[in-house]
Amino acid sequence: MSMQHAERTASAAVRAGFLSEATARRIETAILPLAALLAGMIAFSIFLAFLGKPPLDFYLLVYKAGFGTAFSWTNTLARAAPLLLAALCVALPARLGLVIIGGEGAIVLGGVAAGAVATLMPGLPGPAGILLMALAGALVGGLWIGGVGALRHLRGVNETIASLLMAYVAIALMNHLVEGLLRDPASLNKPSTAPLPAAWRIGEIPGLGVHWGLAVGILGCILSWVLIERTTWGFAARIVGGNLRAARIQGLPAGRLVIGFTALGGAFAGLAGMFEVAAVHGSANASLAAGYGYTGILIAFLARHNGLAIVPAAILLAGLEASSGLIQRRMALPDATVLVLEGMVFIAILLSDTFQDRLKFLSFLERRQK
Amino acid sequence: MRVPALDPSPPQHAIAVETLGMTMRFGSFTALKDVSIRIPAGSFHVLLGENGAGKSTLVKCMMGFYKPTSGQMTVDGREVAVPDPRAAHDLGLGMVYQHFTLVPSLTAAENLVISRKDVPARIDWEKERADLAAFMTRMPFSVPLDVPVGRLAAGEKQKLELLKQLYLGRRFLILDEPTSVLTPAEADELLGMVRGLTTDGTLTCLMISHKFREVTAFADEVSVLRRGEHVGGGKVADLSTAEMAAMMIGEKELVRPAARLAVNGKPVMTVSGAKAADRSGLKTIEIGDLKVKSGEIVGLAGISGNGQMELMEILSGQRPLMEGAIKVCGLPFHATRSEARQFNVRYLPEEPLRNACAPKMSVAENIFFRDFDFAGGKPKFWLNGRRMAELAARLVGEYKVKTASLATPIAALSGGNVQRAVLSRELNGAVDLLLIANPCFGLDFSAVAEIRTRIMAARNAGAAVLLISEDLDEILELSDRILVMSEGRIVFETPAAGADIGEIGKHMAGHH
Numbered sequence: 001m002s003m004q005h006a007e008r009t010a011s012a013a014v015r016a017g018f019l020s021e022a023t024a025r026r027i028e029t030a031i032l033p034l035a036a037l038l039a040g041m042i043a044f045s046i047f048l049a050f051l052g053k054p055p056l057d058f059y060l061l062v063y064k065a066g067f068g069t070a071f072s073w074t075n076t077l078a079r080a081a082p083l084l085l086a087a088l089c090v091a092l093p094a095r096l097g098l099v100i101i102g103g104e105g106a107i108v109l110g111g112v113a114a115g116a117v118a119t120l121m122p123g124l125p126g127p128a129g130i131l132l133m134a135l136a137g138a139l140v141g142g143l144w145i146g147g148v149g150a151l152r153h154l155r156g157v158n159e160t161i162a163s164l165l166m167a168y169v170a171i172a173l174m175n176h177l178v179e180g181l182l183r184d185p186a187s188l189n190k191p192s193t194a195p196l197p198a199a200w201r202i203g204e205i206p207g208l209g210v211h212w213g214l215a216v217g218i219l220g221c222i223l224s225w226v227l228i229e230r231t232t233w234g235f236a237a238r239i240v241g242g243n244l245r246a247a248r249i250q251g252l253p254a255g256r257l258v259i260g261f262t263a264l265g266g267a268f269a270g271l272a273g274m275f276e277v278a279a280v281h282g283s284a285n286a287s288l289a290a291g292y293g294y295t296g297i298l299i300a301f302l303a304r305h306n307g308l309a310i311v312p313a314a315i316l317l318a319g320l321e322a323s324s325g326l327i328q329r330r331m332a333l334p335d336a337t338v339l340v341l342e343g344m345v346f347i348a349i350l351l352s353d354t355f356q357d358r359l360k361f362l363s364f365l366e367r368r369q370k
Numbered sequence: 371m372r373v374p375a376l377d378p379s380p381p382q383h384a385i386a387v388e389t390l391g392m393t394m395r396f397g398s399f400t401a402l403k404d405v406s407i408r409i410p411a412g413s414f415h416v417l418l419g420e421n422g423a424g425k426s427t428l429v430k431c432m433m434g435f436y437k438p439t440s441g442q443m444t445v446d447g448r449e450v451a452v453p454d455p456r457a458a459h460d461l462g463l464g465m466v467y468q469h470f471t472l473v474p475s476l477t478a479a480e481n482l483v484i485s486r487k488d489v490p491a492r493i494d495w496e497k498e499r500a501d502l503a504a505f506m507t508r509m510p511f512s513v514p515l516d517v518p519v520g521r522l523a524a525g526e527k528q529k530l531e532l533l534k535q536l537y538l539g540r541r542f543l544i545l546d547e548p549t550s551v552l553t554p555a556e557a558d559e560l561l562g563m564v565r566g567l568t569t570d571g572t573l574t575c576l577m578i579s580h581k582f583r584e585v586t587a588f589a590d591e592v593s594v595l596r597r598g599e600h601v602g603g604g605k606v607a608d609l610s611t612a613e614m615a616a617m618m619i620g621e622k623e624l625v626r627p628a629a630r631l632a633v634n635g636k637p638v639m640t641v642s643g644a645k646a647a648d649r650s651g652l653k654t655i656e657i658g659d660l661k662v663k664s665g666e667i668v669g670l671a672g673i674s675g676n677g678q679m680e681l682m683e684i685l686s687g688q689r690p691l692m693e694g695a696i697k698v699c700g701l702p703f704h705a706t707r708s709e710a711r712q713f714n715v716r717y718l719p720e721e722p723l724r725n726a727c728a729p730k731m732s733v734a735e736n737i738f739f740r741d742f743d744f745a746g747g748k749p750k751f752w753l754n755g756r757r758m759a760e761l762a763a764r765l766v767g768e769y770k771v772k773t774a775s776l777a778t779p780i781a782a783l784s785g786g787n788v789q790r791a792v793l794s795r796e797l798n799g800a801v802d803l804l805l806i807a808n809p810c811f812g813l814d815f816s817a818v819a820e821i822r823t824r825i826m827a828a829r830n831a832g833a834a835v836l837l838i839s840e841d842l843d844e845i846l847e848l849s850d851r852i853l854v855m856s857e858g859r860i861v862f863e864t865p866a867a868g869a870d871i872g873e874i875g876k877h878m879a880g881h882h
Contacts, residue, residue: 025777229753231751232742234753235735235738235753238735243724243728243729245724245726247728248687249686249725250739251705251710
């Protein structure tokens with residue numbers, strides 16, 4: 001009896017410890033990317049100081065242009081919409097241990113697919129057209145990145161290089177189609193597909209002035225988080241990402257998981273392209289290759305591939321990129337300045353991973369609980 | 371027998387090494403406390419102790435990997451500073467590790483030559499090859515020189531590690547459990563050779579070992595460490611193994627293996643006419659007929675690299691069969707997750723952290739790997755965090771897994787506790803077929819005893835157990851029936867009761 005009791009107390013104590021250490025880990029997971037962001041910003045300040053520009057002015061301008069007014073918020077959130085979906089294309093495969101950096105390709109082809117649907121059957125009513133465009137965009141994006149996953153699983157092709165190179169192929173394919181087969185003869189100096197019928201255009205979220213892509217993006221992030229953290233499929237995917245050998249010996253279908261999750265990530269990116277066409281540009285053209293896929297990489301890493309954390313990270317980066325124009329005009333800095341900042345933050349993020357489990361001040365949390 | 375002098379700077383004779391008051395603290399934890407050990411020139415000294423007793427810390431301080439908190443070291447009576455491993459090498463100190471330090475993509479010959487300090491910018495391979503061939507003829511065993519090391523089996527790699535030290539002309543050698551992957555005959559040969567080198571004054575040797583047989587047969591002296599302290603030792607001739615064991619484990623009580631119950635079972639697993647490629651792709655693994663009955667442990671002995679790991683891969687569905695079939699309970703078995711669940715098949719692969727865990731995931735999550743998607747006879751879509759926490763808390767308690775908390779990444783646990791956690795996961799519930807490979811490799815005394823008890827208990831409860839192990843003592847202790855695997859085939863079978871060890875060893879070594 002007493003032994004049973006002792007055992008029960010012990011397990012209760014362990015369970016109490018579970019909560020406190022889990023908390024400590026969650027804090028660490030949040031602190032590391034934030035510290036990396038700060039470190040990247042400080043390094044960038046030094047870079048600015050060398051150019052003779054006051055760093056403080058720079059950050060104030062970013063704030064003003066990205067988040068200062070209702071207008072700037074609208075602009076920022078409109079940019080955030082594709083970034084949310086593009087980041088998922090990196091974050092979902094990353095949980096299986098795959099580094100996919102070619103989401104840009106799925107965005108571009110998703111947009112072309114939407115444009116193609118509009119060109120081929122413009123007679124459909126609005127809701128059916130939108131649904132069909134979304135399905136086409138997601139399907140093409142899913143096949144594109146799912147193909148990268150399949151190459152990885154079946155033939156051992158490096159997914160990072162393959163996805164990057166396939167993004168170039170995708171952009172070339174888009175140019176080929178938009179300037180040839182799908183070209184609207186009326187588009188003279190900017191080859192595009194035929195303009196979408198007015199009823200097919202996706203409108204704004206009432207009261208926000210931002211198109212519905214933002215809502216879909218946030219929903220996608222929440223669903224991805226639920227899928228990864230709260231379902232058995234997500235758990236199986238995390239086992240595959242944690243150790244493929246262990247997953248295999250547990251009999252988990254590693255191939256199906258790898259291909260499925262890469263395809264899902266690609267489908268989100270394809271959806272981003274579709275929203276760019278249906279809500280922003282009104283037709284598919286070279287503007288689709290705007291670099292959202294590459295910014296998505298930084299966002300996913302900043303969010304540590306956590307679906308919920310992608311939302312603030314995407315808004316932050318969207319605001320930064322939205323401020324690019326104002327910075328160029330006011331501070332006489334080149335267009336690439338924001339890319340320099342993004343690069344510095346990215347390096348700091350990669351560096352911060354090496355500090356995992358080494359934050360000494362967090363260990364007191366665990367000890368206090370004991 | 372002399373080792374060729376390739377580097378003129380190290381001494382040409384065995385050297386004496388002594389540590390004085392060696393202390394090593396990591397933060398508030400004292401790993402090594404005031405350890406003074408004298409190892410005279412030409413002696414064969416053994417360092418005994420459980421895992422975590424401080425043996426590795428001590429030798430790492432001696433080799434310059436750690437800077438001791440306090441304490442000195444002398445070589446041949448002179449105080450020396452060893453700030454880094456290079457300094458230790460210059461003094462003639464060398465070490466053979468448990469983990470390999472060879473470059474897998476290079477051949478043995480290339481590994482040996484590049485490890486030298488005086489490699490010329492342009493290597494005259496013809497001359498080097500001739501020198502190496504001459505060197506190998508003086509050695510009591512050889513390894514293939516022209517095969518990439520990655521393709522050698524663990525046992526061969528360990529031999530090459532030892533050859534490398536001799537090739538580099540080291541005069542004080544630290545051996546960290548060098549025989550754990552060798553057959554008894556090979557181990558005897560290896561240690562006999564080291565012994566020969568020590569008695570003729572060429573070499574001084576400090577060996578970390580768990581095997582008393584090796585200590586009594588080859589060593590002059592032992593030093594015993596327990597919880598970082600030097601608790602005793604002396605001449606091997608003056609000590610009994612019981613005395614050494616008592617010093618090593620202190621007051622602790624050992625778990626005795628459960629009594630063997632007579633179970634007359636039906637065959638659970640049958641492998642017939644199975645044929646598959648081996649890891650090199652050059653040879654085949656052929657298992658003509660292998661049956662494991664419920665309530666019996668079939669021990670599969672063999673030197674590493676004779677197809678045991680491939681067999682484990684075949685049985686766990688990771689290596690496709692070219693011919694033949696595996697049947698469990700009379701039905702074809704492909705090791706899918708649903709089949710494993712249906713027939714209660716469980717796997718304990720070797721090196722559990724590497725093969726059965728996701729190192730960065732928590733202890734609780736790792737314990738949940740087998741049950742997360744199925745409960746109450748139904749597949750589950752939602753992950754049940756509470757079920758995970760409860761299962762993990764119960765199993766961690768039952769199997770006495772030492773962990774800071776259930777949220778700790780499993781990689782932070784010691785080897786024994788990782789294996790306990792994996793065992794708790796795989797032995798939970800009804801087990802009909804248990805496939806095990808090297809379950810106790812690198813674990814300490816009490817963990818080994820406990821894990822073997824668990825395996826025996828599973829057998830007594832009616833599980834059919836296939837135990838693939840390179841540790842013959844383990845096979846002899848646990849098995850009901852012993853098979854020997856050699857060159858991809860099962861070449862010998864004997865009941866464990868009254869088994870002739872010489873006969874088993876002969877078949878392991880390839881004499882049939």
